[in-house]
Amino acid sequence: MRRIESRLDINSENFRLNREHNERLAAELRERQRRARYERPQRDLDRLARQKKMFVRDRIDLLLDPGTPFLELSTLAANQAYDGEVPSAAQVSGIGVVGGREVIVHADDASVKGGAWYPLSVKKIVRTLDIAIENRLPVIHLCDSAGGFLPLQAQFFADRYYAGRIFRNQCTLSRMGVPQVAIVLGHCTAGGAYIPALSDYSVIVRGTGAIFLGGPPLVKAATGEEVSADDLGGCDLHTRVSGTADYPAHSEEEAIAIARDIVARLRRPQKALECGEAEPPYYDPAELYGVIPRDNRVQFDMREVIARIVDGSRFHEYQPAYGTTLVCGYANLWGYQVGILANNGVLFNDSSLKAAHFMQLCNQNVTPMVFLQNITGYMVGREYEMRGITKDGAKMIMALVGSEVPKFTVICNGSYGAGNYGMAGRAYDPRLLFMWPQSQISVMGAEQAANVLSEVKLRQLEREGATLTPEQIAAIREPVLESYRAQSSAYYSTSELWDDGVLDPVDTRNALGVALSAALNAPIATSRYGVFRM
Amino acid sequence: MFHLFAIRDEKLSAALARRGRAYVLLHDGREYPVALRQLPDGAAEIEVAGNVARVVIAREGDDTFVRLGGESYAVRWIDPLDRLAHAGGASLDDVALAPMPGTVVAVQIKPGERVTRGQTMMVIESMKLETAIVAWRDGVIETLHVSAGQTFERAAPLVTLAASREE
Numbered sequence: 110m111r112r113i114e115s116r117l118d119i120n121s122e123n124f125r126l127n128r129e130h131n132e133r134l135a136a137e138l139r140e141r142q143r144r145a146r147y148e149r150p151q152r153d154l155d156r157l158a159r160q161k162k163m164f165v166r167d168r169i170d171l172l173l174d175p176g177t178p179f180l181e182l183s184t185l186a187a188n189q190a191y192d193g194e195v196p197s198a199a200q201v202s203g204i205g206v207v208g209g210r211e212v213i214v215h216a217d218d219a220s221v222k223g224g225a226w227y228p229l230s231v232k233k234i235v236r237t238l239d240i241a242i243e244n245r246l247p248v249i250h251l252c253d254s255a256g257g258f259l260p261l262q263a264q265f266f267a268d269r270y271y272a273g274r275i276f277r278n279q280c281t282l283s284r285m286g287v288p289q290v291a292i293v294l295g296h297c298t299a300g301g302a303y304i305p306a307l308s309d310y311s312v313i314v315r316g317t318g319a320i321f322l323g324g325p326p327l328v329k330a331a332t333g334e335e336v337s338a339d340d341l342g343g344c345d346l347h348t349r350v351s352g353t354a355d356y357p358a359h360s361e362e363e364a365i366a367i368a369r370d371i372v373a374r375l376r377r378p379q380k381a382l383e384c385g386e387a388e389p390p391y392y393d394p395a396e397l398y399g400v401i402p403r404d405n406r407v408q409f410d411m412r413e414v415i416a417r418i419v420d421g422s423r424f425h426e427y428q429p430a431y432g433t434t435l436v437c438g439y440a441n442l443w444g445y446q447v448g449i450l451a452n453n454g455v456l457f458n459d460s461s462l463k464a465a466h467f468m469q470l471c472n473q474n475v476t477p478m479v480f481l482q483n484i485t486g487y488m489v490g491r492e493y494e495m496r497g498i499t500k501d502g503a504k505m506i507m508a509l510v511g512s513e514v515p516k517f518t519v520i521c522n523g524s525y526g527a528g529n530y531g532m533a534g535r536a537y538d539p540r541l542l543f544m545w546p547q548s549q550i551s552v553m554g555a556e557q558a559a560n561v562l563s564e565v566k567l568r569q570l571e572r573e574g575a576t577l578t579p580e581q582i583a584a585i586r587e588p589v590l591e592s593y594r595a596q597s598s599a600y601y602s603t604s605e606l607w608d609d610g611v612l613d614p615v616d617t618r619n620a621l622g623v624a625l626s627a628a629l630n631a632p633i634a635t636s637r638y639g640v641f642r643m
Numbered sequence: 644m645f646h647l648f649a650i651r652d653e654k655l656s657a658a659l660a661r662r663g664r665a666y667v668l669l670h671d672g673r674e675y676p677v678a679l680r681q682l683p684d685g686a687a688e689i690e691v692a693g694n695v696a697r698v699v700i701a702r703e704g705d706d707t708f709v710r711l712g713g714e715s716y717a718v719r720w721i722d723p724l725d726r727l728a729h730a731g732g733a734s735l736d737d738v739a740l741a742p743m744p745g746t747v748v749a750v751q752i753k754p755g756e757r758v759t760r761g762q763t764m765m766v767i768e769s770m771k772l773e774t775a776i777v778a779w780r781d782g783v784i785e786t787l788h789v790s791a792g793q794t795f796e797r798a799a800p801l802v803t804l805a806a807s808r809e810e
Contacts, residue, residue: 174658175644349798363727
């Protein structure tokens with residue numbers, strides 16, 4: 110495979126300004142992540158210490174194999190919800206290595222509101238278990254939750270993807286033969302009690318761990334019975350009498366050691382594809398900071414991005430002269446072959462057909478696909494409708510949904526309209542989806558939406574013989590611009606769990622490497638497509 | 644979780660991790676590249692952070708003996724489950740619970756008395772079977788919960804040993 114020849118002038122003024130801008134965004138991201146991970150009100154930390162419980166981050170450190178990568182997901186979930194008081198949605202989720210085995214960790218964070226489940230906590234847990242199902246990753250649950258946050262129950266209890274889905278997913282995992290180990294380090298109350306009960310193995314800490322459908326206050330209210338948490342659902346009750354938990358432990362450390370011993374006994378699946386020798390990129394990934402324009406309306410060559418992510422910066426480009434607004438081709442990433450689809454402009458008829466064709470090639474060749482999004486949408490206008498832009502976009506989406514190889518999506522800059530769909534947006538089940546800090550995501554651009562809405566209003570009034578003053582037009586445009594600005598940022602997206610996390614661009618290669626390796630725990634089926642509108 | 648090793652009188656925590664096709668040793672917050680190559684004569688060549696040495700390694704049960712630079716070292720890996728099993732202090736492990744409902748046939752101990760592991764403390768009878776309750780570790784009787792002739796339910800406490808001290 111030939112090396113991509115970078116056309117970037119790393120000594121230019123433009124490069125320097127981009128780099129400064131993007132380094133600042135990366136530093137801001139790291140600071141937001143640090144706060145979400147570690148900054149807690151002192152009284153919450155004091156309470157943990159009083160209860161002799163470890164901080165969730167220390168538990169995870171102890172659980173994982175030292176010196177192995179941990180890909181944390183959705184660190185900034187709920188960063189724009191609940192007045193910012195529920196960092197990471199009170200949950201830690203991530204892919205790591207325990208006893209040499211790839212697993213996914215789901216941990217309640219009792220330093221946030223006693224580990225209560227908010228609506229976005231439930232969304233994050235369901236997503237974590239969906240990832241486990243799609244990639245056949247064993248799950249380790251670190252349980253320590255006060256139960257659902259009752260004032261918001263209407264937003265997490267009854268609907269299809271609400272809390273019931275957590276337990277449904279647990280049963281699905283077990284049915285698929287994917288093991289789960291629960292470590293009960295605090296209370297598992299109400300629905301949370303089913304997490305250890307539906308896990309194949311469960312460990313519980315004497316003194317602090319407890320499992321019950323109704324906690325002591327609820328029992329007192331319901332039947333008048335007064336009982337302590339330990340007598341109601343403590344370690345000895347469940348490991349000696351009820352059989353709800355399997356292994357008693359004297360301390361959190363011992364509980365984690367027992368869980369590690371269990372995971373080390375689990376069968377290791379055959380990986381779906383072989384991994385070759387990895388090679389670092391020839392071009393420094395840190396140069397990505399200078400590649401991404403500081404103004405996100407400025408076009409850039411996605412090959413410059415590919416060159417800073419893939420092994421040896423080598424790329425086999427498919428159809429280099431056709432449909433050039435979409436770059437397609439093969440590369441290796443941490444030794445795994447991938448097919449890359451990257452936007453170099455708006456999607457036309459030819460670039461859509463190229464995408465549909467290349468996706469079918471990747472499936473024939475059993476090659477996972479990586480989508481690098483910078484897409485304003487499919488081309489509009491009479492000329493393109495006449496050539497069937499909608500049916501060509503439909504072909505692309507049909508090929509995408511029929512694909513069985515693992516898909517991964519990185520939103521590098523813009524992600525607008527149907528372009529988001531055709532390029533494996535969230536609804537198209539990429540195994541993992543990440544965003545870069547400057548990315549924007551919405552059904553159309555803020556300016557375009559404001560113009561469309563004021564245009565519609567003007568026509569309405571014209572029919573009635575009225576007109577609008579510039580002030581009245583501004584009054585229509587401003588609120589639209591404002592809501593788009595607030596709800597199309599990467600931080601809003603990640604707050605709502607539309608993605609699996611915001612990435613510092615230089616970490617993209619490693620994140621995709623962990624994601625690929627994890628995805629290959631699941632076998633790859635043969636692709637089967639629906640009807641392509643020709 | 645790091646591994647704990649006993650080397651002579653010292654305890655060391657360390658871990659091994661992969662870096663590409665090679666390995667690194669993690670110790671004290673640092674990473675050292677390591678490699679072990681078998682030599683034709685049965686010895687091995689160990690390389691740690693660029694330093695190469697000849698070692699002879701022999702295993703016997705839980706112990707590994709390493710001969711390095713004219714000295715012999717006995718190395719033992721301490722299973723974290725052993726190490727952590729008694730880290731919690733006072734616990735239910737200090738109490739013998741009745742395995743089934745029954746009657747006390749005989750009591751051979753008094754509070755304050757010292758017992759050794761394996762010593763019979765009392766005999767109980769249940770479903771026509773006599774069962775000896777034996778000391779599960781060395782210790783001192785703190786409480787005798789039942790007396791001869793008394794009946795009890797399943798999981799009733801029978802004997803409590805004074806809490807063991809952490810070592």
